[in-house]
Amino acid sequence: MNGLKKFYMNDKIVVPVFAVITSLFIAAIVMIMIGKNPLMAYGALIFGAFGTKGALINNLMKTTPLILTGLSVGLGFRAGLFNIGANGQLIIGALLSTYVGSKMIAYPFYLSIPLMLVTGMIGGALWAAIAGWLKVARGAHEVITTIMLNYIAVFIANYVVNGPFQAPGGVPKSPEIAYSARLPILATSGATWLSAGIFVALAAVVVVYILVEKTKLGYEVKAVGFNPYAAEYGGISIGKNVVMAMAISGALAGLAGTMQVMGVYYRYLGALGGSMGFDGITIALIGQNDPIGIAFAAFLISSIRAGSNQMQIAGVSKNIVIIIQGIIIFLVAANRLVKTFMFWKRKEVEGA
Amino acid sequence: MGKTDKKDYSEYAVVMEKIVKRFPGVLANDHVDLFVKKGEIHAIVGENGAGKTTLMNQLYGLLNSDSGKIYINGEEVKIKNPNDAIKAKIGMVHQHFMLVDRLSVVENIVLGMEPVYGPFFARDKARKQISELSQKFGLFVEPDAIIEDLPVGIQQRVEIIKVLYRGAEILILDEPTAVLTPQETDELFKILGALKAQGKTIIFITHKLHEVMAITDSVTVMQLGKVTGVVKTSDTNPRALARMMVGREVLLRVEKGEAKIGKKILRVENLHVNENRGLEAVKGLDFSVNQGEIVGIAGVAGNGQTELIEAITGLRKVEEGQVIFKGIDATNFSPKRRRDMGMGHIPEDRLKHGLVAAFPLYYNFILGKHDDPRFCDGEFLKISDIKKFSNALVKRFDVRPPLINLLGANLSGGNQQKVIVAREFSFNPDFMAISQPTRGLDIGAIEFIHKSIISMRDQGVGVLLVSMELEEIFSLSDRILVMYEGQIMGEVTPQETTTEEVGLMMAGHKLEDLRAQEA
Numbered sequence: 103m104n105g106l107k108k109f110y111m112n113d114k115i116v117v118p119v120f121a122v123i124t125s126l127f128i129a130a131i132v133m134i135m136i137g138k139n140p141l142m143a144y145g146a147l148i149f150g151a152f153g154t155k156g157a158l159i160n161n162l163m164k165t166t167p168l169i170l171t172g173l174s175v176g177l178g179f180r181a182g183l184f185n186i187g188a189n190g191q192l193i194i195g196a197l198l199s200t201y202v203g204s205k206m207i208a209y210p211f212y213l214s215i216p217l218m219l220v221t222g223m224i225g226g227a228l229w230a231a232i233a234g235w236l237k238v239a240r241g242a243h244e245v246i247t248t249i250m251l252n253y254i255a256v257f258i259a260n261y262v263v264n265g266p267f268q269a270p271g272g273v274p275k276s277p278e279i280a281y282s283a284r285l286p287i288l289a290t291s292g293a294t295w296l297s298a299g300i301f302v303a304l305a306a307v308v309v310v311y312i313l314v315e316k317t318k319l320g321y322e323v324k325a326v327g328f329n330p331y332a333a334e335y336g337g338i339s340i341g342k343n344v345v346m347a348m349a350i351s352g353a354l355a356g357l358a359g360t361m362q363v364m365g366v367y368y369r370y371l372g373a374l375g376g377s378m379g380f381d382g383i384t385i386a387l388i389g390q391n392d393p394i395g396i397a398f399a400a401f402l403i404s405s406i407r408a409g410s411n412q413m414q415i416a417g418v419s420k421n422i423v424i425i426i427q428g429i430i431i432f433l434v435a436a437n438r439l440v441k442t443f444m445f446w447k448r449k450e451v452e453g454a
Numbered sequence: 455m456g457k458t459d460k461k462d463y464s465e466y467a468v469v470m471e472k473i474v475k476r477f478p479g480v481l482a483n484d485h486v487d488l489f490v491k492k493g494e495i496h497a498i499v500g501e502n503g504a505g506k507t508t509l510m511n512q513l514y515g516l517l518n519s520d521s522g523k524i525y526i527n528g529e530e531v532k533i534k535n536p537n538d539a540i541k542a543k544i545g546m547v548h549q550h551f552m553l554v555d556r557l558s559v560v561e562n563i564v565l566g567m568e569p570v571y572g573p574f575f576a577r578d579k580a581r582k583q584i585s586e587l588s589q590k591f592g593l594f595v596e597p598d599a600i601i602e603d604l605p606v607g608i609q610q611r612v613e614i615i616k617v618l619y620r621g622a623e624i625l626i627l628d629e630p631t632a633v634l635t636p637q638e639t640d641e642l643f644k645i646l647g648a649l650k651a652q653g654k655t656i657i658f659i660t661h662k663l664h665e666v667m668a669i670t671d672s673v674t675v676m677q678l679g680k681v682t683g684v685v686k687t688s689d690t691n692p693r694a695l696a697r698m699m700v701g702r703e704v705l706l707r708v709e710k711g712e713a714k715i716g717k718k719i720l721r722v723e724n725l726h727v728n729e730n731r732g733l734e735a736v737k738g739l740d741f742s743v744n745q746g747e748i749v750g751i752a753g754v755a756g757n758g759q760t761e762l763i764e765a766i767t768g769l770r771k772v773e774e775g776q777v778i779f780k781g782i783d784a785t786n787f788s789p790k791r792r793r794d795m796g797m798g799h800i801p802e803d804r805l806k807h808g809l810v811a812a813f814p815l816y817y818n819f820i821l822g823k824h825d826d827p828r829f830c831d832g833e834f835l836k837i838s839d840i841k842k843f844s845n846a847l848v849k850r851f852d853v854r855p856p857l858i859n860l861l862g863a864n865l866s867g868g869n870q871q872k873v874i875v876a877r878e879f880s881f882n883p884d885f886m887a888i889s890q891p892t893r894g895l896d897i898g899a900i901e902f903i904h905k906s907i908i909s910m911r912d913q914g915v916g917v918l919l920v921s922m923e924l925e926e927i928f929s930l931s932d933r934i935l936v937m938y939e940g941q942i943m944g945e946v947t948p949q950e951t952t953t954e955e956v957g958l959m960m961a962g963h964k965l966e967d968l969r970a971q972e973a
């Protein structure tokens with residue numbers, strides 16, 4: 103029994119931890135080769151990520167949407183779906199919730215905040231459900247359809263904030279949301295602040311964990327993801343669960359966009375999603391599709407990004423961070439390699 | 455180490471010495487010794503989970519031993535991976551096929567050793583080599599068929615050709631006959647005989663003791679990870695082997711009373727069903743199953759039985775005709791609806807349909823009934839109740855090891871089957887479609903499952919049983935339908951027919967013609 107637990111730990115925790123340590127090590131070698139001092143660089147990285155109150159606030163602020171897009175992609179993976187459309191879902195979610203939020207001037211916060219959250223999630227869910235439906239009804243692969251939907255979402259958003267839903271002044275951005283719809287601010291430092299969005303993201307971690315591990319829906323979604331034939335045999339509808347899984351995945355991405363609106367920009371801006379949708383893929387991989395793992399992975403990615411600026415200032419190119427990230431992904435994706443390696447190690451230890 | 459310590463194993467093709475292999479919670483091989491003489495057919499027998507497959511996986515390099523040594527033709531070798539094994543001219547046909555579903559027969563066989571023209575795959579060369587091989591050993595396969603479209607029996611042949619293609623001198627066959635019909639088994643035995651005559655050494659795992667008696671030269675018996683006996687085949691008999699395997703006397707034939715036939719529960723009318731490639735596989739079947747009886751469907755694999763069962767259980771579209779269940783036209787009902795109406799199903803392919811291999815056992819035990827109020831409360835699974843239920847089943851059906859957190863994939867083949875059977879029985883269905891229920895099970899487990907099927911029947915369940923084992927059909931069925939090319943050749947009862955007659959029907963002779971000839 104104990105052995106079994108260890109076995110599980112191996113897969114889910116040891117692989118990513120091993121990957122992170124190895125990548126830092128390899129990146130250090132690269133830095134030595136280009137004549138930089140890795141200890142100094144990592145010192146700067148850590149300082150840049152956690153060294154000051156401002157750094158930590160900035161870091162956690164950036165972690166918030168990454169947790170959500172990571173959960174979005176990770177949940178898709180659990181259902182055997184490759185949702186590359188988190189970006190599009192995030193945009194649609196943010197756009198819709200902004201619209202609702204901008205109409206909330208006369209409402210108290212206990213109505214406007216939940217309403218915005220819900221519309222953001224519905225927007226993302228519907229957008230993703232289109233891809234789910236296309237897969238079920240037409241057999242169109244979700245990788246293709248979600249990428250196409252990403253483009254469509256970008257163009258819709260560009261049109262809307264340049265026309266019908268443009269703030270006065272001719273700049274491509276939407277009007278602001280109501281004050282009552284802004285998330286409470288937990289801490290500020292200079293021009294950055296941390297909103298209660300981080301709690302929304304952490305709550306989403308718990309909800310997704312419960313959904314995946316404790317509910318009927320989670321059971322069905324995983325069965326479809328692991329073995330659709332057996333799922334069908336067991337009376338589980340593949341179509342329904344594919345659409346559901348896509349919708350929930352999209353809702354999480356939509357929530358990520360909504361957090362950017364409610365906690366950071368207070369309006370819709372074209373740049374608000376950045377590459378978060380794609381970062382979600384990285385994060386889900388590193389977090390082994392496990393909600394708690396994803397939360398850590400999001401914090402990790404956010405930290406090395408946040409720290410990279412400080413590293414740049416210290417004279418080491420911030421692109422080193424891309425190397426680190428690349429190696430982590432490689433090692434996690436090639437987890438067989440890591441496991442085999444660790445297996446040999448263990449055997450040597452036992453043999454000794 | 456003095457020179458005198460060096461053992462002379464030169465008369466043996468394979469020696470495995472003091473092999474130990476431990477899995478979390480299980481000692482799968484506990485200092486196992488195996489001696490296989492050159493050119494012999496050596497059987498390994500033992501209960502489900504005894505460690506046979508594990509032992510062979512180490513010989514083939516799929517698993518690495520914790521300790522122990524392997525000698526091939528007297529020389530110690532280190533086999534770390536299948537490539538090392540192939541270099542040592544060892545080939546293995548696995549209990550669960552290792553074919554790429556989407557590739558063709560030719561592509562699967564040559565995979566990794568493709569003949570080429572420069573950088574290009576020489577498909578015509580590959581096809582020619584393979585047709586030579588299949589002709590030489592009488593293993594016919596359609597070279598361009600896609601694996602997933604082929605019945606299991608044919609996939610098996612592909613596996614065997616694949617091993618021969620790689621030039622194996624030592625062949626490991628892990629329960630090769632579990633998926634074959636008696637006729638196909640006879641063919642296989644001829645092939646094995648021919649291979650042996652050419653000096654190849656064969657290690658043969660089976661649960662069927664008459665097969666051991668028929669073709670092997672010696673036998674190693676395993677129980678719970680240990681070797682409990684090594685005998686020459688000519689010095690033993692099935693009863694003695696059974697006792698060595700299970701440690702008690704086993705009934706090799708089931709006993710059953712008169713059937714108490716009840717109401718009609720399932721009726722199939724003019725049923726037409728297609729196979730994967732769109733060709734008609736079931737061609738207008740009519741029959742019914744009553745409560746309290748076992749209707750057996752005999753036939754050579756690939757004559758529409760798979761498609762028939764899938765159509766009845768809702769996994770395959772019906773092209774024409776009707777499936778009437780409990781008096782209701784259920785032709786277009788989802789599998790779920792049929793289950794909820796009281797239809798159980800033990801599928802033919804346990805890893806494809808029967809189990810989610812990546813799920814722990816306790817999840818697999820509720821597959822198909824996960825939304826039953828016993829297992830979920832609204833949207834939430836009652837994990838602790840599910841675990842309790844699973845623990846009870848594991849105990850009642852003697853699943854080994856009895857660890858419900860283990861993944862389905864980590865059970866031995868026979869124990870996976872026990873999980874499926876346990877689950878379907880536990881749902882108390884009124885009708886049960888059963889395909890190959892004892893494929894790959896050891897004799898003790900077969901006895902248990904046969905008894906369970908009969909007790910279901912005695913409780914009034916209607917059973918439709920598909921089996922390639924004529925013996926199983928004869929000993930369980932109250933009525934026998936024989937299928938050939940999607941049609942029923944005749945209906946008989948086991949009392950009034952003979953295996954010869956059923957065998958002829960399986961080959962395409964209609965019962966009325968046979969009876970007319972007799973008269």
Ligand SMILES: Nc1ncnc2c1ncn2[C@@H]1O[C@H](COP(=O)(O)OP(=O)(O)OP(=O)(O)O)[C@@H](O)[C@H]1O
Nearest residue numbers: 477482502503504505506507508864865866867868
């Ligand atoms: N990968 C694995 N992880 C954990 N346990 C395993 C694994 N593979 C096998 N086992 C366990 O090792 C034991 C031996 O299994 P093995 O598959 O060798 O049995 P077997 O003799 O081939 O049985 P069968 O006749 O049912 O095929 C079983 O208890 C099984 O559950």
Ligand SMILES: [Mg+2]
Nearest residue numbers: 507549866867
């Ligand atoms: Mg086995």
